[in-house]
Amino acid sequence: MMKSQVALLCVLIIMSEGSAKSLKARRSVFFSDINLKLFKGPDFDGLSSLLVREDIGLLFVGARGKVITLSLNDITKKTSETRWTVSSEDKSQCQRKGKSKEECDNYITMMHTLSDGRILVCGTRAFDPTCTHLMFKGGTVTMEDTTQSGRGKIPFDPKDQFASMMNENMLYTAASTNFRGLLKTFQRHGQNPIRNEEKETWLSDPKMISIHMAEINKISENGEDDNVFLFLNENAVEERHGLRVSRVVRVCKSDLGGLRILQRKWTSFLKAHLDCPFGDEGSASLVKDVFLLKDEKNLLDSVFYATFTSNLEPSSTCSQSAVCSYKLSDIQQVFRGNFLTLSNSGCWVTHTGVVPNPYPGSCINDEMRASGVRTSHDLPDSTLLFVMNHPLMEQVVTPITGKPLLVRSTAQFSRIVVDKVTSLDGEQHNVMFISNNSGWLQKAVWSGDDGGRIIEELQLFQDPQPIRFLQLSRRGQLYSATRTAVAQLSVRDCSRYTSCADCLIARDPYCGWDHLKGLCAAVAGASKFSMIQNLIDGGVRMCPSSHLSMQITDIHLTADVAQFLPCSPDTNLPMRWRFSGKILEPGPRHILLSQGLVLTPSFTDEGLYTCETVEVVKGREHKKAMNQYNVKVSEGGGSYIHTIVISVLAVFCVLCLMFIMYTRCK
Missing domain, CATH: 2.60.40.10 (Immunoglobulins)
Incomplete structure (x- = not known):
């Protein structure tokens, strides 16, 4: 008996000690206790892309050799399947080049909606990237017979990470562009294609993360061109050898390249160090995913939320993850600052010489147009030469709060989406949904009064595996996916709070106590007369008294x-x-x-x-x-x-x- 008691004691102590070092979620909800919908077909694997189409109520899922559509209301209902496979001849040729049979399939890695409703879809197609279009008409999804080369749009290798964005039928990509995946390029495709200069000072072994558009022109008082932001990790040319850092790159939407210098190359390419300070001093924090939460009232108050990891090895049990946020206006300010330059001694120092006019990297505005610079073709050679040799800014982009919103040990954060929620009192709260590499989702908020807190963590997938995609619909549905399954979860589900006290103390912006129905329910669309909510201090004095004895x-x-x-x-x-x-x-x-x-x-x-x-x-x-x-x-x-x-x-x-x-x- 004594041995069994000691064994039990050791297990309990280990469980207690092992969980004490990380920021805990208020509640952990396991897979069996979550009300979610799951799609997982018998021959469904290699999930490589996800696209929400709220206009037609469908979720497009790109996988190995097929695109399937699921109902947005209930993803267990498959509405179509369009196969796009590789011929045996193409597969054999791919294998002769040293690739495996599995690698030589067609993985649908990119889908974007065009203004006419069609979907641009690209697949790796046996290491020969190819694109075509999907059409939805009369409730049926069909694929065009014509194809076009996808080289430069998506990587050859289905395992290569890349970023892409579609804006007004203009495709932006940051991806490897050759068979071996060694050449990485940030480019805009279409009628006026443009790309980065192939210099190590511009991009040094980058890992592309995400691309975002900031429509500055809509709110600018001087007609400034829209900005495009690329987030990535790369080798830091300005630091000691081997250190990798996070970067944010800014270019201008209407950039056409230079007339003589930087022809068909970005003339507005500037980059800065993106800092998220946590972990051991001196260790790198590497960006994993970025979500742009736009402020409709003031675009410059829009916020980039980003997940970071402190360790290069995803399997490390002692690594940490964090979430940092950055205001768009703060990033803009960094790109108006000083430049770094390479000194004769080989060190990067602050540029103290003359900076040409127009200011290098500036997006075209009314003042520049008045001086005769209507497009980037009109930029003087002095400005273009300066941009070519000085793409790196001196100032570091720091988080809004000066520190992370959240820090968590063990399982690494991967994807992030953020929802803006209006509470009963009319205040707005930003709720973060953060996935990790073990199939769990963190639901978190941050406030200046008590910092970051994880309201709950949810096990979306029974088998531990990385969550690769997160998409949030306007209907309050969250869609997440691994390589083999898709899950649907209502972010407004308040049923896990079983009492008034639990409902209010949790301070979940989505939820309030309906005293007429006697349950915790979503506040969206609810009557203020029947609902109570206390997000300030979680006080339960408004709750009806309970006479239940334990x-x-x-x-x-x-x-x-x-x-x-x-x-x-x-x-x-x-x-x-x-x-x-x-x-x-x-x-x-x-x-x-x-x-x-x-x-x-x-x-x-x-x-x-x-x-x-x-x-x-x-x-x-x-x-x-x-x-x-x-x-x-x-x-x-x-x-x-x-x-x-x-x-x-x-x-x-x-x-x-x-x-x-x-x-x-x-």
């Missing part, structure tokens, strides 16, 4: 014999024990664990034991009793030696765990 379990223990009293909280909140109304402190006879209490009683330990969760919001303490035990103690054959042995072994387990964690994180 059941007390009678426990008969033997003196000096250790016994485990379990506690099963429904949240991840801190837990404490009370003995006869007073807070129980740890001691030789009371070992407090996150899953319960190890009690080695004497006769003075008889009484009522209560396990309760504790949540502090704005200085207000909220308690919730989870388990209650009425303990009676009788004579037995145990001894004080028994207690000492268990305590010593418990300490030994803790030391072993600390050693294991130390060696894993070295």
Whole structure:
């Protein structure tokens, strides 16, 4: 019996210690307890792209050799399947070039909607990228017979990461452009194609992340051209050898290249270091995904939300992830600052010489047009030469708050989407949905008063695997996908909050307590007269009083014999024990664990034991009793030696765990 008690004790301590170092979600909801819809076909794999079409109510899913459509309302309903496979001859030729049979299939890696409703769709097609169009008419999806080369639009290799964006039928891509995947290019396709200069100072072994458009022209007082932003990781030419950093690149939408210098090359290409300070000092924070939340009232107040990782190895158990946010106006300000230049000693220093006019990298505006610079073809050679040799800005782009909104250990953040939610009082709150590499989704908010907090984490996929895509619809549905499955989740589902207190204390902007129906429900479209919500401090004074009493379990223990009293909280909140109304402190006879209490009683330990969760919001303490035990103690054959042995072994387990964690994180 003693061995089994010690083994149980060690497991509990490990579970308790192992979860203590990361920012915890308030509640963890496992796959079996989530109300979601899942699509996973028997021959469905290699999922490579996702496209939400709210105008026709369909979710387009690009996979290996096919494009399928699912109903946006219920993704378990497949509405069509369009096959696009590779001929045996093309596949054989691909394999003769050293690629595997699996690699030589056709992976649909890009889909974008055009203004006429068609969808530009591109597939790797046995390492010969090819594009065509999908059409939706009369409820039927068909594929055009004609094709065009996709080289430069998507990578040859289906495993290569790339970024793309469609704006007004103009395609922007940042991808590898050759068979071996070594040449990476940021370009605009179409009637006036344009790309980056092939210099290491422009792009140095980049990993492309995402591309976003900021329609500056709509709000600019001087007619400034729209801005296009590319986020990436690359080798830092200005730092010590081998260091990789995050970057944001800005170019201008109407850039046509230079007339003599930088012909068909970006004349507006500028880049800056994107910083998200967390982890060990001196370690790189590498951007993983970026979401632009546009501010419709003031575009310059729009915010880029980005996920970062502190470790290059995705499998590292000791890496950290973070979310940082950046205001568009702050990024704009960095690109108006000083430039770095390469000195004769080989070091990058602040450029102190003359900066030509127009200011290098500037987007065309009314002042430039008045001086005769109507397009980039009119830029003087001095400005173009300066841009060619000075693409890097001195100032670093720093987060709005000066630090991350969230930091989490172990499972790495991958994708992020952000929803703007209006609460009952009319205030707007930004809710972040952040996926990780283990099939889980974090639902989080940030406020200046109490920082970042994870409201809940949801296990969307039963098997641990990276979530590769996140798409949020205006209907309040979140679509996520791995390589083998698609999940649909309502972001307005409040059913997991089972009481008024739980509903209000969670401070979920989507949810409020409907006192007429007696349940937690979505506030969107609800009447203010029937709904209560408290996002300021989670106060429950508005909740109706509850007369439900907790059941007390009678426990008969033997003196000096250790016994485990379990506690099963429904949240991840801190837990404490009370003995006869007073807070129980740890001691030789009371070992407090996150899953319960190890009690080695004497006769003075008889009484009522209560396990309760504790949540502090704005200085207000909220308690919730989870388990209650009425303990009676009788004579037995145990001894004080028994207690000492268990305590010593418990300490030994803790030391072993600390050693294991130390060696894993070295």
